[in-house]
Amino acid sequence: MTTSGKPVLYSYFRSSCSWRVRIALALKGVDYEIIPINLTKDGGQQFSEEFQTLNPMKQVPALKIDGIIIGQSLAIIEYLEETRPTPRLLPQDPKKRASVRMISDLIAAGIQPLQNLSVLKQVGEQNQLAWAQKAITSGFNALEQILQSTAGKYCVGDEVSMADLCLVPQVANAERFKVDLTPYATISHINKTLLALEAFQVSHPCRQPDTPVELRA
Amino acid sequence: MTTSGKPVLYSYFRSSCSWRVRIALALKGVDYEIIPINLTKDGGQQFSEEFQTLNPMKQVPALKIDGIIIGQSLAIIEYLEETRPTPRLLPQDPKKRASVRMISDLIAAGIQPLQNLSVLKQVGEQNQLAWAQKAITSGFNALEQILQSTAGKYCVGDEVSMADLCLVPQVANAERFKVDLTPYATISHINKTLLALEAFQVSHPCRQPDTPVELRA
Incomplete structure (x- = not known):
């Protein structure tokens, strides 16, 4: 401590x-x-x-x-x-705040819990990959469609929001589970834009105090 | 529409x-x-x-x-x-708001997604009950402990909050999946207190326009 x-x-x-x-x-x-x-x-x-x-x-x-x-x-x-x-992570307009929270919850309650470590353990080694891919693609199908109407430069308009903080780590999980991201042009584009920002880089899994040497970048 | x-x-x-x-x-x-x-x-x-x-x-x-x-x-x-x-569903104090949101997310992201219909279908009929029970008991073990320090009459203090709106429906699911609620004295007590309130009664699954006749009350 x-x-x-x-x-x-x-x-x-x-x-x-x-x-x-x-x-x-x-x-x-x-x-x-x-x-x-x-x-x-x-x-x-x-x-x-x-x-x-x-x-x-x-x-x-x-x-x-x-x-x-x-x-x-x-x-x-x-x-x-x-x-x-x-800087604010939720827009001022309540309707845009609702979009940010909807996207955040879609990822945080609708995708991530289904592909986290403890669930995958329960699913068994043989079925893990298919299980995780299903959870992610079904969530990303919805997300890609939602972003069509909410996104600007980022998930909701042109300011970084809580939704973006959920998006980037979830895309990293998708890549780890070998999900084909080709159908998700909007998600991929926003992810790339966000990864260029310093706050997303210093916080990246490959730059943490507990990152194993072989995964460091 | x-x-x-x-x-x-x-x-x-x-x-x-x-x-x-x-x-x-x-x-x-x-x-x-x-x-x-x-x-x-x-x-x-x-x-x-x-x-x-x-x-x-x-x-x-x-x-x-x-x-x-x-x-x-x-x-x-x-x-x-x-x-x-x-009436407010989030307390005024940011620390208490954090408790409300933590409990809400514990249920909405940590329990419910693991025992919802589409996941149980994937798990298969034979394993459904054990799977749902595990998700709920592991969440309720944590929740019961958290409530020791946050609860008053309700989940956080003495005012109904978003956390309570998550608690009561999750307890109903627990009952549906035959989870033994004996170890969860605080959860059970708060649930009972909340179910006496009109807003929880008129919104109850047994009183909806689409409730099947045999489940009406």
Whole structure:
């Protein structure tokens, strides 16, 4: 644990939900420490008694900040938005905010949970790839269609929003699970534009303190 | 479709995500119409071309309101909160808001997606019950622990919040999947308190326009 007053992010380099929060912290210029939680080592460090006390869901990310601990990536990002409003990650217009949240939830509740580590373990090694691909393509089919009407330079208009923080890590998962991204021109284009931004680069799984040497870039 | 100016909720009586939104609309006193989407009839009415145009995710709920269509229950509830703020479903204090959103996401992203209809179909009839029970108990173990520090009369303090709108429908699912609720004293107690409120009753799956006669109460 840490004794400084800095926020502490419990994070795993490859966790797409951790990456969402790392982008938010980078965009908002929050100085923070990372405590890596290795989801595969020692049978999963998220199952340790110490970590369970912090986050009973036994998942990363969890953020210790302002004297509280928050789990669930979107709840963390909404808290950061309310307490550190600049630059904004939700548009001012309630209808555009609804689009941002709809896209974020589509990924965070509609895709990611179905292809996360614990579910894939249950599915069994033989079926994992097909299972994950199905979850992602079915979500991306919907997302590609939705983006036709919401996207500008980014997912919703021309400002980076919480939706973009969900998009990029999910595309990385899609690539990891060898999903053919050809049908998703809009998703791919926005992803590429976002990956050029510094906040998406410093938070990238290949540049984390717990990134294994062979995956570093 | 409808020609009036009233909001239209695309809903299925048994869908826990639809129920969340029905409670929000009831609490906020929004007059609305329901268009039932039967998730099992005709191979699933959510797969019709007409409905896919409204919600590319092919899921209920979807809410047509103020000239837009919003999918994803929590995005809908946040929009209602921002445009119809009374009574509030999120506390004023950012830290308490974080607790509400964390609990909501724990259910909406951490439990419900793993036991919804389309996933259970993939899992196969033989394994469905055990699969759903595992998803719910593992989520409820965490939730019961979290509620120890957040709950008052309801999930977070003594005011009904978005977290409660997620809790009650998830407990109904738990009962449907024969989960033993004995270990979850706090969850069960809050659930019972909430079910006594009118907004939770009028929105209940047993009182919807599309509730089959044999399930009506």
